[in-house]
Amino acid sequence: MNWKEKLASNGHRITQAREQMMRLLSQTQVPLSPMQIHSALREQGSKMGLVSVYRNLNLLMDYDLVCMLVAPDGNAGYVAGGTGHHHHILCKVCQSSAIFDECEDFSELISKIEAQTQFVVGDHFLQFYGLCPQCQETYV
Amino acid sequence: MNWKEKLASNGHRITQAREQMMRLLSQTQVPLSPMQIHSALREQGSKMGLVSVYRNLNLLMDYDLVCMLVAPDGNAGYVAGGTGHHHHILCKVCQSSAIFDECEDFSELISKIEAQTQFVVGDHFLQFYGLCPQCQETYV
DNA sequence: CCCTTATTGATAGTATTTTTCAATAAGGAT
DNA sequence: ATCCTTATTGAAAAATACTATCAATAAGGG
Numbered sequence: 001m002n003w004k005e006k007l008a009s010n011g012h013r014i015t016q017a018r019e020q021m022m023r024l025l026s027q028t029q030v031p032l033s034p035m036q037i038h039s040a041l042r043e044q045g046s047k048m049g050l051v052s053v054y055r056n057l058n059l060l061m062d063y064d065l066v067c068m069l070v071a072p073d074g075n076a077g078y079v080a081g082g083t084g085h086h087h088h089i090l091c092k093v094c095q096s097s098a099i100f101d102e103c104e105d106f107s108e109l110i111s112k113i114e115a116q117t118q119f120v121v122g123d124h125f126l127q128f129y130g131l132c133p134q135c136q137e138t139y140v
Numbered sequence: 141m142n143w144k145e146k147l148a149s150n151g152h153r154i155t156q157a158r159e160q161m162m163r164l165l166s167q168t169q170v171p172l173s174p175m176q177i178h179s180a181l182r183e184q185g186s187k188m189g190l191v192s193v194y195r196n197l198n199l200l201m202d203y204d205l206v207c208m209l210v211a212p213d214g215n216a217g218y219v220a221g222g223t224g225h226h227h228h229i230l231c232k233v234c235q236s237s238a239i240f241d242e243c244e245d246f247s248e249l250i251s252k253i254e255a256q257t258q259f260v261v262g263d264h265f266l267q268f269y270g271l272c273p274q275c276q277e278t279y280v
Numbered sequence: 281c282c283c284t285t286a287t288t289g290a291t292a293g294t295a296t297t298t299t300t301c302a303a304t305a306a307g308g309a310t
Numbered sequence: 311a312t313c314c315t316t317a318t319t320g321a322a323a324a325a326t327a328c329t330a331t332c333a334a335t336a337a338g339g340g
Contacts, residue, residue, distance in 0.1 A: 011317085012317080013306050014307095015305080015306070016305090016319095017319070033296095047320080050296095050297090051320070052320070054296095054298080055318085074208055074216070089257055091259065100256050101256075102249065102252040102253065109243075112242040113268060117229055117239075119229050119231065119268075119270040119271060121229065125210060125268075125269070127264065127266075128253060128264045129261075129265075130260050130261040131262070133259070151286085153287070154338090155287065156288095157288070174327085188288085189289040189290070190327095190328095191330095194329080195287085
C-alpha cells in the first residue's frame, strides 16, 4: 500500500500540496525543516503556504509516511519514511541520511533495562550518526 | 569529578542560577522545557530570567551535564545527565524518565549498517519508551 | 577587601508554530 | 461530464519559542 492508498483509505484527500511534499521529501536525503520544505516548493513554482506544510507534516507523521530526525545539534528535520520498522543514519558533515532496516534483536537489552529500571519497555528511537560515502572521500 | 568541578576546571563560574538549575533538574525525572525550568525556579523564589535558562542549558549540554530527551510526540525536554555513556527510558504516560547504562554491544549491528548503507558509523542516539512502575500500577 | 570579567536580567528583536476563517478544490454522487 | 459536499487550503494575525544587545551584578582570584 503506497502513501496515496494509505491516506485515501483513511478518508484523506490526495491534494497537490501533499503530492508536492511527498515528492520533494522522497527526492531529498537531507532532513528538511518546515521552512525549508516551504521554500523549496515555492522555488519550484508551488503556491503552497507554510501553514499547510505544518499541517501536512503532522498528518503524514500520523501515518508514518514521513519521519522526524534529530541532528547532532538537536535540530529536527523531516525525511520520507521507509516502510515498516526501520532507522536512519545521518551524516555528521552533510546531514545526508540513509535508511537501514537491519534492526538488532533488542530482547536481551530490553530485559536488562526492565530489570534495572523497573519500567516496562515499549518501543524505541534509535538513530546513528556517521559519515556518508561522499564525505568519506572528501574528509578522510 | 562532579558538575561544579567540571565547570570550574574549564573556567566557568559556579553561579546561583546554575546551582538552582542543576538542583531542579536532578530532583526531577520528567524532562523539562526551558519555560518549565524558568517557571519552576521563579516559584521557588529565584529571580532568574528565562534567557539565562537558555544560556545555561547550552553550556550544561556542552559539558554533558544535562541531556536532551525527545518525547514520543517529538517535544524536547531536559534532564540531569548521568555520567559516561548512558541512555534514557521515558514513560509514555507521565513522561518520567530513568537512566540505564547497560548499553548493548552494537558492533555487530554497526557492521551490518556499514555494509548496507556504505556510511562509516560514529555514535548514536538511543532512547526507549515504556511504562514507569507507578503508571504500570495505575493503568494495567 | 578589591578588581577583573564572566554572568546576569531586562528589553527588544527575530524565528517558529498555531489559530482563525473565508475561498478553493478533491472526489463521490448524479 | 457536471454538481455538491466538505476536507483542505492560503492569508493574516496571534501566540509561542528562541536569540541578540547591553548596562548592572556577582564570582572568585589576588
